[in-house]
Amino acid sequence: MAEFALDLNDDQKAVREWIHGFAADVMRPAAAEWDEREETPWPIIQEAAKIGLYSLDFYAQQYFDPTGLGIPTAMEELFWGDAGIALSIVGTGLAAVGVLANGTEEQVGTWIPQMYGDADDVKVAAFCSSEPDAGSDVSAMRTRAVYDEAKDEWVLNGTKTWATNGGIANVHVVVAVVDPGLGARGHASFIVPPATPGLSQGQKFKKHGIRASHTAEVVLEDVRVPGHCLLGGKEKLDERLARAREGRSGRGRNAAMATFEASRPAVAAQAVGIARAAYEVAMDYAKTREQFGRPIIDNQGVAFQLADMRTRIDAARLLVWRASWMAASGRPFTAAEGSMSKLFAGETAKTVTAQAMQILGGNGYTREYPVERMHRDAAIYTIFEGTSEIQRLVIARTLSGVTVR
DSSP states (O other): OOOOOOOOHHHHHHHHHHHHHHIIIIHHHHHHHHHHHHHHOOOHHHHHTTTTTSHHHHHHHHHOOOSSOOHHHHHHHHHHHHHHHHHHHTTTHHHHHHHHHHHOOOHHHHHHHHHEEEEEOOOOHHHHHOBTBBBOOOGOOEEEEEEETTTTEEEEEEEEEEETTTTOEEEEEEEEEEEEEGGGEEEEEEEEOOTTTEEEEEEEESSSSSSEEEEEEEEEEEEEEEGGGBOHHHHHHHHHHHHTTTOOOOOOOHHHHHHHHHHHHHHHHHHHHHHHHHHHHHHHHHHHOOETEEEEGGSSHHHHHHHHHHHHHHHHHHHHHHHHHHHHHTOTTTOHHHHHHHHHHHHHHHHHHHHHHHHHHGGSTTTTTTTTHHHHHHHGGGTTTSSSSHHHHHHHHHHHHHOOO
């Protein structure tokens, strides 16, 4: 079990610098173009694949870093480069985490490689949980999965929304209701293999930020998947449902929540990267922009803002690293530390990018400078993968033991 440390080792520093170079040299020069195009930046994903950055091997190496700091370090650097492009590169990871959290070893080995493809033929994957009437309230989910015992197949029907890579993915991971009477405890996750009939892309969303990342509805109409596409297997599902029906919690977890628990600190690290990028632009601007015969950083009103921005960023990173280390060390989130990191980092990204725009003044409001894009990108971090309100709810319930509503 790795001891908690605030110093990255030499290997981690080397990986950080490698990713930083890609973010600075490849992602940043293309960021404005792909934001305007609102399209998946396939050429950049392919460039990432060619150097091994977009690959199962790379993410597995970071995921299994015993210190827990591999993934958050990688996420911070990529999203420092550009959030929209970075989300196109890492969006597949949420589906992969869904398989890791709920699948068998055989399922992990079979499906995750197909999510990435290879450098010559890159693929992406999608995790489909949210629905038009079921976002934060996962118990309101309506997508159904019915078992056809005669054919050993599951039949999926419903509509998913807000799916990153939805409809363009090679592999979709879909959370569906298998027992409506059990609410959120009656859910399971399914793999929908490539080119499965009945799955189609619905509306593609035109978004405020992270516009280089594809977000769409996924429509499921009598989608039939083989029995072995139920993550974890039917025996495990039947045992979990039986415990739930008898009122025993056991060790079963809601399929979607298991995925979000595992990914929350990583998403928080993304927000830290955006905040850091905006802070650096603001700091450089404040040192060179002159008003009344001197750089604007000479004014306390500006300098104090920058001091607060950096303090918040460092505090957010510390919360992310603590949660990531705890998860890697097998320590339970007894104070909802994962949610704390997501809450504080998401709010920090919104605040810091807004302050950066203010420091740049009118220039900050134009697309000639990147902070307005960073501000738009940051807005999603208090919304997706659990809104700030939901994070506060989780933290309050965990701390108090009371079902706060």
